[in-house]
Amino acid sequence: MARQDAIPGTRRMSGTVGLALLSVLAGVLLGVGGYTFFYAEGLSYLSSDPAACVNCHIMRTQFESWQKGSHHAVAKCIDCHLPHDFVGKYVAKAENGYHHSRGFTFQDFHEPIMIKPKNAAILQANCLACHGDLVHELVGGVNGEPGEVQCVHCHSAVGHGETTGLGGPERADEIEGNAS
Amino acid sequence: MSKFQKGMSLAAIIGLVLVVGVATAAVTALLMNISERKTEAKTPFVRLVEVDEDTTDPAKWGVNWPRQFDSYQRTAITTRTRFGGHGGSEAMPDEKIERDPWLKRMFLGYAFSIDYRDRRGHAYMLTDQEQTQRLTKPQSGSCLHCHASIMPLYRELGGGDAMKGFAESYKFSYQDLNKKLHESGHGHPVSCVDCHDPQTMKLRVTRPGFINGIQALAASDAPLPHLPSVEQWRAGSRAQPYDPNVDGTRTEMRSYVCGQCHVEYYCSTKMPLTFPWGKGLRASDTEKFWNETKFPDGEQFFDYKHAESGARILKAQHPEFELWSQGVHARSGVACADCHMPYMRDGATKVSDHWVRSPLLNVNRACQTCHHFSEEEIAARVDQIQQRNYDLMQRGGTAIVALLDAIQAAKQAGATDEQLADALEFQRKAQWRLDFIAAENSMGFHAPQEAAMVLGEALDYARQGELAALRFAAPQVAQAAAQAR
Numbered sequence: 001m002a003r004q005d006a007i008p009g010t011r012r013m014s015g016t017v018g019l020a021l022l023s024v025l026a027g028v029l030l031g032v033g034g035y036t037f038f039y040a041e042g043l044s045y046l047s048s049d050p051a052a053c054v055n056c057h058i059m060r061t062q063f064e065s066w067q068k069g070s071h072h073a074v075a076k077c078i079d080c081h082l083p084h085d086f087v088g089k090y091v092a093k094a095e096n097g098y099h100h101s102r103g104f105t106f107q108d109f110h111e112p113i114m115i116k117p118k119n120a121a122i123l124q125a126n127c128l129a130c131h132g133d134l135v136h137e138l139v140g141g142v143n144g145e146p147g148e149v150q151c152v153h154c155h156s157a158v159g160h161g162e163t164t165g166l167g168g169p170e171r172a173d174e175i176e177g178n179a180s
Numbered sequence: 181m182s183k184f185q186k187g188m189s190l191a192a193i194i195g196l197v198l199v200v201g202v203a204t205a206a207v208t209a210l211l212m213n214i215s216e217r218k219t220e221a222k223t224p225f226v227r228l229v230e231v232d233e234d235t236t237d238p239a240k241w242g243v244n245w246p247r248q249f250d251s252y253q254r255t256a257i258t259t260r261t262r263f264g265g266h267g268g269s270e271a272m273p274d275e276k277i278e279r280d281p282w283l284k285r286m287f288l289g290y291a292f293s294i295d296y297r298d299r300r301g302h303a304y305m306l307t308d309q310e311q312t313q314r315l316t317k318p319q320s321g322s323c324l325h326c327h328a329s330i331m332p333l334y335r336e337l338g339g340g341d342a343m344k345g346f347a348e349s350y351k352f353s354y355q356d357l358n359k360k361l362h363e364s365g366h367g368h369p370v371s372c373v374d375c376h377d378p379q380t381m382k383l384r385v386t387r388p389g390f391i392n393g394i395q396a397l398a399a400s401d402a403p404l405p406h407l408p409s410v411e412q413w414r415a416g417s418r419a420q421p422y423d424p425n426v427d428g429t430r431t432e433m434r435s436y437v438c439g440q441c442h443v444e445y446y447c448s449t450k451m452p453l454t455f456p457w458g459k460g461l462r463a464s465d466t467e468k469f470w471n472e473t474k475f476p477d478g479e480q481f482f483d484y485k486h487a488e489s490g491a492r493i494l495k496a497q498h499p500e501f502e503l504w505s506q507g508v509h510a511r512s513g514v515a516c517a518d519c520h521m522p523y524m525r526d527g528a529t530k531v532s533d534h535w536v537r538s539p540l541l542n543v544n545r546a547c548q549t550c551h552h553f554s555e556e557e558i559a560a561r562v563d564q565i566q567q568r569n570y571d572l573m574q575r576g577g578t579a580i581v582a583l584l585d586a587i588q589a590a591k592q593a594g595a596t597d598e599q600l601a602d603a604l605e606f607q608r609k610a611q612w613r614l615d616f617i618a619a620e621n622s623m624g625f626h627a628p629q630e631a632a633m634v635l636g637e638a639l640d641y642a643r644q645g646e647l648a649a650l651r652f653a654a655p656q657v658a659q660a661a662a663q664a665r
Binding site: 015021022025026028029032033035036039040056057060070104105106107110112114156164 | 193196199200201203204207208210211213214217220221257444524525526528530544545549550592
């Protein structure tokens with residue numbers, strides 16, 4: 001019967017249309033998503049280039065002050081701020097990346113930005129990764145005891161220069177051409 | 181396939197369409213957000229209207245620089261801290277002279293004993309000045325130097341030369357110059373053009389009082405470790421006078437623009453507005469400058485004669501720039517704007533907050549950029565400094581009242597002006613110092629040790645004056661005691 005024949009035909013039709021529709025939608029999502037990833041320079045976050053850290057502008061002050069810190073020639077952002085082992089590094093990247101993009105998108109974070117305890121522990125471990133041999137008499141363990149003094153408590157200027165606000169105590173005899 | 185199954189697969193398709201649709205919308209929103217931030221980072225401003233030296237209306241500048249204008253407008257908002265800002269109604273802040281009666285006693289014979297209220301924000305500087313009861317006494321046109329966007333009017337008065345116009349302005353009564361200001365269309369409180377070059381947006385100073393004052397300061401030999409460009413100028417040939425707009429560093433300019441007004445000055449009818457910086461910036465330096473200043477008629481400088489004692493008093497006006505200069509923040513290269521107009525982020529753009537206010541209302545941006553402690557800890561440290569300054573200052577108020585009482589008693593006992601000369605000189609010294617810290621708007625925070633030293637001197641001079649007066653009041657005191665027996 002014509003009517004009974006029509007049903008399987010429609011079914012096939014609706015299945016094909018549905019599949020096509022889904023493919024288009026998935027394609028749109030993939031395209032927009034892919035372009036967003038590209039536009040947001042998503043791949044750069046897999047690199048170790050400090051420029052990637054200023055993609056989203058919040059870190060500009062930190063980036064610029066790092067260039068003035070004594071460690072800028074020997075350590076990039078990730079050398080101090082991410083674990084050095086492969087898995088730990090990518091876990092920390094993912095976790096911080098999530099917090100940073102959520103914060104920057106919704107604009108709801110405390111300013112100025114301050115390091116959290118978990119990241120401070122990573123930082124301390126990285127100080128010791130290079131300087132551990134020199135200070136093993138002073139520091140208990142890699143992550144230390146809770147409340148144990150952190151290297152940067154005293155050596156706060158090594159990473160990001162002197163914290164003299166935005167000006168700096170430039171003295172007359174430091175200004176070029178005024179040597180006397 | 182049953183009807184049920186068909187319904188299910190249709191629902192699944194619709195569900196999937198919805199999920200993918202929402203996901204796509206979210207990703208697109210994120211894309212737009214990223215795009216906005218990127219644009220913000222690239223385009224600090226768009227010059228839509230032209231502004232020039234005569235554009236005193238901040239709203240016009242606000243078209244080009246909406247973010248700065250937006251925060252500038254917030255200076256109309258009432259703010260309070262423990263020691264600053266105002267109680268009282270929205271319409272009128274509280275009278276300081278009612279809260280601290282020793283202030284009123286100190287100012288007897290001067291218009292500040294009539295009306296002296298808590299401060300309001302920049303937005304009110306002109307209206308508050310137009311409404312004060314101090315205007316019931318004759319006031320000079322000089323006062324508009326710092327309460328209005330007055331540079332075009334100075335140029336008009338001086339035939340194009342602002343410095344010349346400024347030199348004439350003290351001869352006008354306040355009311356006359358104020359009328360001219362409004363007629364010329366420049367009746368605005370401090371405005372963008374007062375601190376910014378309209379072409380380049382660069383910070384610059386415009387106020388003649390400041391330019392004269394800083395030139396005299398540079399030419400002096402007062403140590404100024406916090407102003408390196410002055411020391412650099414001093415080491416040079418000195419062929420040209422020190423010019424803050426040419427010689428000043430960017431950091432210094434971020435304090436100089438505030439120093440155009442937040443200073444001690446003379447502002448009355450006998451001579452042009454004067455910043456007393458020719459011997460340095462400390463309270464004792466400024467006192468020395470005033471003591472050596474003579475009015476055009478040859479008389480020694482004073483602001484008013486005290487109505488009770490007859491002493492020739494120096495009145496201090498809010499010397500914020502001077503006290504800041506003695507503190508550790510100035511010495512470390514921290515400018516006024518670093519704490520009072522800290523940088524803030526708006527999206528991906530960095531703007532200087534033009535809602536000029538107490539850093540205590542903005543501890544995270546103002547302090548935590550350098551001081552890595554919790555906001556509560558920082559606020560508690562400031563509170564401790566200010567409380568101690570307040571306590572010492574109140575002690576000074578008590579001492580001044582005791583001095584004035586002693587002088588009155590001596591007068592009643594028949595002491596002559598000659599006999600009281602020492603006591604009156606001590607009153608002048610003590611009041612100058614007490615007022616220097618009381619009128620200053622940081623409750624000692626700008627330089628805690630300097631503030632304590634100035635207050636300590638005030639206390640000492642007040643008590644020395646009291647002793648000097650009591651020598652002549654003593655016979656009467658003894659008599660009164662004898663009669664009481």
